[in-house]
Amino acid sequence: MKPSKLMRHFTTKHQKEADKPLDFFKRKLKAFSQQQNTIIQASTVNESTLLASYKVAYRVAKAGKPHTFVEYLILPAALDMVEIMVSKQEANKLKNIPLSDNTISRRVNDMAKDIQEQEV
Structure with missing residues (x-):
């Protein structure tokens, strides 16, 4: 997504998070990735x-x-x-x-x- 469109989306759809630092979103991404890995590991069958x-x-x-x-x-x-x-x-x-x-x-x-x- 182009940066300008991403910024517009961010300010119109996610107004509460507009003033959050970049580290907040990096932590969220890391937590989401770990959660996906946990779900995949739990659902695999031998x-x-x-x-x-x-x-x-x-x-x-x-x-x-x-x-x-x-x-x-x-x-x-x-x-x-x-x-x-x-x-x-x-x-x-x-x-x-x-x-x-x-x-x-x-x-x-x-x-x-x-x-x-x-x-x-």
């Missing part, structure tokens, strides 16, 4: 957990079972099996796999859409 989630969704879709089937039967059963056969610590790792009703539904829809696009 690649192996994502793959596991898609594989479970594929099996549910292939079996024709409802999406809630995973949340109420498959995950608790898998947790029990791993806890008995391996350890409780390893079973807790399974809790990181996104297997909620909405997630499974979205994954099934993504896979169906991908298959339809491949056929065309």
Whole structure:
């Protein structure tokens, strides 16, 4: 944006901040950048957990079972099996796999859409 237009925008839309020093805006920019990084880090999912989630969704879709089937039967059963056969610590790792009703539904829809696009 041209400096003159930026100045006009600043004085007409942000009158409260017109008398603030440049350091104020630099701090705001830095805080905003850090906040974005925090959000990105919090929303990333491990690649192996994502793959596991898609594989479970594929099996549910292939079996024709409802999406809630995973949340109420498959995950608790898998947790029990791993806890008995391996350890409780390893079973807790399974809790990181996104297997909620909405997630499974979205994954099934993504896979169906991908298959339809491949056929065309």
